Amino acid sequence: MAARTGASVGVAVTITILGAMSLAFFVTTMVFYGNAQSAQSDLDAANEDVKQFVSPQEREHAAIRTIRDEASRERKTVVGYLATNTSELMQTVAGDSSMGMAELRERLAGIEGTEGLSLFGLIELRNDQIKQLDKELEASETARQSAQAASQAEAQRVAQIESEFDAAAQDMQRAVRGYGDSNKQVLDGVEGIQNKYGRQIEGLRNDFSSGTSRLQAANDELIQENITLQDQILRLLGMGSIASIAGLPEEALVDGLINQVNAIDNEVMLSIGREQKAVLGMTFAVYDDAIDIRADENGEYPAGKAVVEIVRVEQTFSRARVIQSSAGNPIVRGDVIANAIYDPTKTYKFVVDGLFDTDGDGIHSRFERETLEALIERWGGILVDEISGDTDFVVLGEKPVLPPQPGPGAPVASIQEYVRLQQEIQRYDDLMSKAEVTSMPLLNANRLQTLIGDFPN
Structure with a gap:
């Protein structure tokens, strides 16, 4: 009995221990399972963190x-x-x-040049470029030194030339001043002689003119007395009278024709123009026919039926206004005109000097004087350099302006130009003085164009 009781107690204890161990194992298992789950979660989180740095595939690279x-x-x-x-x-x-x-x-x-190149490639490229630039810089420095040496040599040569030129210029300036002084003395002497003899010549000319007029009047009286005496002698001898003066043939006195008549504007067109040397303001007597221009027994020509005055001259014809006419005998086409002093065969001589403005731009120059001279020659005139006894007109433009006298260090060209202008001004003054002393007709450009009838359109 006691043995069964002890065995039962042992079994109970064993069962109790096994139960406690099972419970402990269960609790331990649950704890480990919880820890395992937590560790797995941490592991998963750690794997996710690792994936941010490297993926499983990249680990094998x-x-x-x-x-x-x-x-x-x-x-x-x-x-x-x-x-x-x-x-x-x-x-x-x-x-x-x-x-x-x-x-x-x-x-x-x-950075320029990094496209398609690594940093090492770019560095090597830049190193090569730097080496090339260093070589070019060295060559440029050598060339600069050579150029500097050449420039210094050229500067020395130019300085030598300038020194020689300055010396030559000073010599020329001294010579020019000497010539200028001599020229001034000569000009002063010539001017004194001109003034002295100009007055004497003017007095002689006036005396000659007065004497010529008196002699001409006396000669006319003697001729008239001679004619009268001859007429008396012929009448006494029974031979009748003679004509004192025979007139020119009528056809030789005709200077042109009336081509057109404009009665409304009181104008006519004449058959003479610039080619026949018609002059603005010239007047002509108008006749029905050439036979009307016949001298009477006293050598006098009859007055025309009208008088016309040229108001515009063209190349081959002229326009004239009627300034006098006869009632009942109008001017008609085909009438003839005559002027006793008009001579289309005469060649006029001109002296031209000064500065002119022929194009109307307000600038007077020597070049435009050549245009005026060409106009005179085209009209039929002759250009002469100096005033002489057969000179007809003197045409003067603006007087040249003399600039300030160049200083001692002025260029030779400036000195020569100054001397040339001095001579031109002296010639201008001389021509004007001679024209006034000799009563030579003095014209400007406008008066010349009026004289020859040349008016630009």
Whole structure:
């Protein structure tokens, strides 16, 4: 009995111990399971974190394994190793260890020549360019030194030439001043002689003119007395009277014809123009026919039936206004005209000097004087250099203006131009003085054009 009781107690204890152990095992299992779940969660989170740095596929790349091995040798993590190397790379390349790769790319994109080249390639290219520039700089420096030496030599040569030129210019200026003084003395002497003898010549001319007039009047009286005496002698001898003066043939006295008649404007067109040397303001007597221009027994010509005055001259005809007419005997086409002093065969001589403005631009010049001279020659006139006994007209433009006298250091060309202008002004004054002394007709450009009937359109 006691044995069964002890065995029962042992079984109960055993069962109790087994139950306690089972409970403890269950609790332990649950604890381990909870820890396992927590560890799995941490592992999953750690794997997700690792994926942000490197994916499972990238772990198998040779480059990643190389980086991992190098990091292991330096006892660093891969990330730490990469961070350290990146900082050192940025410090080396950009000088800023905190610079990111995006900023580095942006800065590299702004550098010319980085397209398609690595940094080492760009550096090598720049080194080659620097070497080439150094060579060019060395060559340029050599050329500059050569040019500087040549420039210094040329400057010395120019200085020598300027020195020689200044010496020659001073010699010429002294010579010109000497010539100017001599010329002034000669001009003063000539002017004195001209003034002295000009007055004497004017007095002699006046005396000659007065004497000629008196002699002409006396000669006319003697001729008339001679004619009267001859007439008396012939009458006494029974031979009748003679004509004192025989007139020219009628056809020789006709100077032109009336081509058209404009009774409304009181104008006529004449058959003579610039080619026949018709002159503005010239008047002509109008006759019905050439036979009407017949001298009477006293040698007098009859008055015309009308008088016309030229108001415009063209190349081959002229326009004239009627200034006098006869009632009941109008001017008709075909009438003849005559002027006792008109001579189309006469050639006029002109002396032209001064500055002219023929184109109306307000600028007087010597070149436009040539235009005026060509106009005179085209009209049929002759140009002469000096006033003489057969000169008909003197045409003077504006007097040249003399600039201030050049200084001692002035160029030779300026001195020569000054002397030339002095001579031109002296000639201008001499021509005007001679024209006034000799009572020569003095014209300007407008009066000349009026005289020859040339008016630009």
